[in-house]
Amino acid sequence: MLVLLAALLCVVGSYVSIQLFRRTLQAGGGSRFHWCFLASVCAGSSIWGTHFIAMLGYQPGVPVTFDATLTIISVVIAIFGVGIGLFLSTLRNRWFGALCGGGTIGLAIAAMHYVGMFAYRADGIVGWLPNYVALSLACAVVFGALAIDRLRVHDHEGHPWTATLLLVVAIVMLHFVGMAAFTVTPIAGFGSGPQSEVFVAMASAIAMAALLIVGTGISTYLVEMRTRVDAQDRLHHIAMHDTLTGLQNRHAFNGKLRRLCQRLVKGGPPFALLMVDLDRFKPINDSLGHPFGDKVLKAVSARLQEAVRDNDMVARIGGDEFAVIAPGVDDPSVARLLAERIVEVLSRPFVISGQVADLGASVGITLAPADGKDAETLTQQVDIALYHAKNEGRGRHCFFDPSLTETLRERRLLEADLRRACMREEFEVYFQPILDTATREFAGAEALVRWHSPERGVVSPVLFIPVAEELGLVTTIGALVLERACAEAATWPDGMTVAVNVSPVQMMGGRLASTVAQALHKSGLEPGRLEIEITETALVTDDELALRALEEVRALGVKISLDDFGTGYSSLSYLHRFPIDRIKIDASFVNQVPHDPGSASIVRAIAQLGESLQMEVTAEGIETDAQYSYVAEHGCRHMQGFLFSRPVDAATLARLFGTHEKNRSVA
Amino acid sequence: MTVQRLFYSSRIADEHASRGAAIAREIAQASAVRNSASELTGTLAYIDGHFIQVLEGNLKQVEETFERICCDFRHRELKLLDYHTAPSRLFSEWAMASLVEEDATIGQREALSEVRVLATLNAREAIARMRQLLALQDRAVLTA
Ligand SMILES: Cc1cc2nc3c(=O)[nH]c(=O)nc-3n(C[C@H](O)[C@H](O)[C@H](O)COP(=O)(O)O)c2cc1C
Numbered sequence: 001m002l003v004l005l006a007a008l009l010c011v012v013g014s015y016v017s018i019q020l021f022r023r024t025l026q027a028g029g030g031s032r033f034h035w036c037f038l039a040s041v042c043a044g045s046s047i048w049g050t051h052f053i054a055m056l057g058y059q060p061g062v063p064v065t066f067d068a069t070l071t072i073i074s075v076v077i078a079i080f081g082v083g084i085g086l087f088l089s090t091l092r093n094r095w096f097g098a099l100c101g102g103g104t105i106g107l108a109i110a111a112m113h114y115v116g117m118f119a120y121r122a123d124g125i126v127g128w129l130p131n132y133v134a135l136s137l138a139c140a141v142v143f144g145a146l147a148i149d150r151l152r153v154h155d156h157e158g159h160p161w162t163a164t165l166l167l168v169v170a171i172v173m174l175h176f177v178g179m180a181a182f183t184v185t186p187i188a189g190f191g192s193g194p195q196s197e198v199f200v201a202m203a204s205a206i207a208m209a210a211l212l213i214v215g216t217g218i219s220t221y222l223v224e225m226r227t228r229v230d231a232q233d234r235l236h237h238i239a240m241h242d243t244l245t246g247l248q249n250r251h252a253f254n255g256k257l258r259r260l261c262q263r264l265v266k267g268g269p270p271f272a273l274l275m276v277d278l279d280r281f282k283p284i285n286d287s288l289g290h291p292f293g294d295k296v297l298k299a300v301s302a303r304l305q306e307a308v309r310d311n312d313m314v315a316r317i318g319g320d321e322f323a324v325i326a327p328g329v330d331d332p333s334v335a336r337l338l339a340e341r342i343v344e345v346l347s348r349p350f351v352i353s354g355q356v357a358d359l360g361a362s363v364g365i366t367l368a369p370a371d372g373k374d375a376e377t378l379t380q381q382v383d384i385a386l387y388h389a390k391n392e393g394r395g396r397h398c399f400f401d402p403s404l405t406e407t408l409r410e411r412r413l414l415e416a417d418l419r420r421a422c423m424r425e426e427f428e429v430y431f432q433p434i435l436d437t438a439t440r441e442f443a444g445a446e447a448l449v450r451w452h453s454p455e456r457g458v459v460s461p462v463l464f465i466p467v468a469e470e471l472g473l474v475t476t477i478g479a480l481v482l483e484r485a486c487a488e489a490a491t492w493p494d495g496m497t498v499a500v501n502v503s504p505v506q507m508m509g510g511r512l513a514s515t516v517a518q519a520l521h522k523s524g525l526e527p528g529r530l531e532i533e534i535t536e537t538a539l540v541t542d543d544e545l546a547l548r549a550l551e552e553v554r555a556l557g558v559k560i561s562l563d564d565f566g567t568g569y570s571s572l573s574y575l576h577r578f579p580i581d582r583i584k585i586d587a588s589f590v591n592q593v594p595h596d597p598g599s600a601s602i603v604r605a606i607a608q609l610g611e612s613l614q615m616e617v618t619a620e621g622i623e624t625d626a627q628y629s630y631v632a633e634h635g636c637r638h639m640q641g642f643l644f645s646r647p648v649d650a651a652t653l654a655r656l657f658g659t660h661e662k663n664r665s666v667a
Numbered sequence: 668m669t670v671q672r673l674f675y676s677s678r679i680a681d682e683h684a685s686r687g688a689a690i691a692r693e694i695a696q697a698s699a700v701r702n703s704a705s706e707l708t709g710t711l712a713y714i715d716g717h718f719i720q721v722l723e724g725n726l727k728q729v730e731e732t733f734e735r736i737c738c739d740f741r742h743r744e745l746k747l748l749d750y751h752t753a754p755s756r757l758f759s760e761w762a763m764a765s766l767v768e769e770d771a772t773i774g775q776r777e778a779l780s781e782v783r784v785l786a787t788l789n790a791r792e793a794i795a796r797m798r799q800l801l802a803l804q805d806r807a808v809l810t811a
Contacts, residue, residue: 306738
């Protein structure tokens with residue numbers, strides 16, 4: 001009965017002690033000391049309890065008493081011994097740590113045992129067998145050391161059972177071998193004592209106390225572990241998730257992609273990688289404010305999760321960029337369906353806080369392992385595919401295809417060349433003269449930019465301006481053109497105007513007025529001779545900002561003309577709202593007159609509009625005499641086109657302006 | 668108390684087109700239940716494979732419900748036609764009335780097709796017509 005109780009205490013005590021030993025070894029700094037204290041109190045008292053209960057159960061056949069002082073000393077030895085052993089166990093060297101630490105713990109168990117035995121007063125002749133004593137010491141040291149060694153190399157989450165077992169063996173061996181070394185011979189005349197009942201009560205009390213200590217130890221450990229795990233989980237969650245949307249972040253996405261690719265090598269399942277980019281997020285964020293933008297992003301995330309399948313991963317990997325990993329997908333039609341759902345659901349309006357935002361999304365797709373097997377390749381490919389989806393007009397998806405790489409390479413080269421061109425100022429300003437039909441003389445010219453690339457030759461603005469806008473280089477180029485055009489115009493005869501195109505990006509940049517002022521100042525050109533040409537697209541994106549920019553420019557005394565009129569949105573409303581001095585009829589209409597009645601009526605309507613709003617009207621793209629007469633007849637005063645002159649360089653223009661007036665053959 | 672009124676159109680998803688009318692009735696019924704809980708009112712028309720819906724109520728409820736509708740893949744090509752603040756409800760008697768072409772009389776059908784054309788051109792007028800249709804329908808039920 002008492003042996004069973006001792007065995008129970010031994011096993012439970014060892015289990016908990018090993019757990020606490022482990023925690024002590026893991027802990028650092030001050031908390032190691034606290035764990036060491038808890039572990040040694042727990043281990044010491046359970047080892048001592050085991051020993052004491054076993055001794056109570058031991059029946060030497062003679063009356064027995066215990067020496068109180070020595071018994072208490074034996075407990076203290078157990079606790080301190082284990083404590084010192086544990087500290088030594090933390091030594092860096094593996095063998096040293098195990099031997100010194102584990103050995104000390106073994107010796108502590110032994111010392112506790114033998115001191116306990118001295119406290120054990122049997123009324124008989126007590127004898128000791130030295131061989132057994134030596135053997136018990138050896139066992140305790142060896143098993144103690146082995147237990148610590150096992151514990152130190154144990155590196156996974158589960159309980160270190162081997163170490164626990166070794167500790168139990170150390171305790172048990174010591175006790176039994178130690179008891180084999182102990183002999184008591186009864187002295188005749190002294191009967192065996194009737195203390196067994198008292199002993200059972202005492203043993204129970206000790207076991208209770210020891211188990212309470214052990215229990216305290218384990219619950220402290222568990223409470224601490226729970227909070228630690230919680231904290232770790234929380235940290236892990238924060239590290240892997242985007243705080244705004246709650247989606248997984250780039251970090252988590254990269255990890256998942258890498259894991260899937262690793263599995264792919266070992267024949268793991270295929271998957272599709274989709275990259276989603278929001279089409280009109282930035283202007284919405286800028287004009288309606290960041291808090292609104294944040295709400296939109298949250299709604300976007302929720303919709304994305306609705307669009308994908310349950311075990312697909314959606315991650316936010318950039319401001320307005322999302323990635324989807326769809327495991328198990330190798331069929332392009334399944335990937336297409338997924339992409340279509342994403343494009344569809346994000347094309348729907350977002351109605352938030354009384355405001356409406358229209359976004360739309362472009363999606364790039366690549367399939368693993370069909371297109372690629374490693375994370376880097378796949379990410380590159382999906383970016384290329386996404387890039388194409390955007391270039392093809394947004395609001396669509398595009399699969400990766402090797403031929404796309406070539407197109408992208410060319411584009412990158414163009415970008416690099418353009419960057420270099422900006423530094424080397426490889427741009428030249430050309431001028432197309434504008435004719436005044438009333439006086440039949442030149443009234444000025446429109447400045448046009450050309451790129452003289454040493455590698456590419458002359459590059460048309462149609463090709464490089466969109467790229468320059470995307471790269472943000474257009475502001476630099478625009479300023480350069482403005483400055484040169486003003487400088488040139490200052491040399492022209494009095495009254496000749498110069499018109500300079502301004503890109504929407506430049507206009508919304510907030511520095512247009514100061515750039516213009518600077519160009520005027522440097523050249524000394526009269527402000528009234530400069531005209532800024534803008535397009536309707538600049539007005540639709542953010543009309544508040546546009547209005548402010550235009551009013552600033554106008555305040556300098558510079559005129560504003562609206563280019564490509566008639567090709568954009570509901571053009572009329574802009575004419576009323578913005579400070580516009582001139583409208584330019586787009587060449588696409590002028591080209592069709594007089595034979596196309598539709599274009600003819602548009603040209604007429606615009607000319608009338610100009611008259612009624614008191615704006616000047618210029619017709620662009622005049623190529624034939626018939627066009628000239630028709631347009632002139634219907635009230636357009638100014639014209640430009642190949643009929644009068646192609647765009648020419650500054651020197652040619654100067655010659656034209658200096659000599660031309662009287663001998664033009666036109667009209 | 669002003670209300671927000673939202674008006675949109677959409678097309679039934681191809682995979683559901685064969686039982687469009689049944690789906691429209693189901694949606695209107697289920698929506699009526701949900702909408703009464705959130706004090707929303709309105710009507711759902713289903714004409715020639717297209718949904719046209721008016722939703723009215725307080726801003727939060729309208730927007731939340733519309734966001735759910737925007738996550739629904741039973742329809743496609745969702746276009747917001749109008750979203751404005753109105754002095755009062757037009758459809759206060761209906762948590763979600765249904766105007767399904769297949770359930771309508773010939774006269775109503777014609778009116779419904781007109782609503783469909785009007786919806787993109789003149790949203791307010793289209794909403795007013797839908798309201799009229801419901802009023803007539805109720806009178807018809809009463810006199811029957
Ligand atoms: C055309 C159409 C109109 C709908 N109108 C409503 C509506 O008025 N109220 C509503 O609660 N759900 C409406 N729904 C259903 C929602 O889209 C959604 O399925 C429903 O609210 C259940 O959402 P849950 O599954 O996220 O809970 C409509 C769906 C469609 C396709």
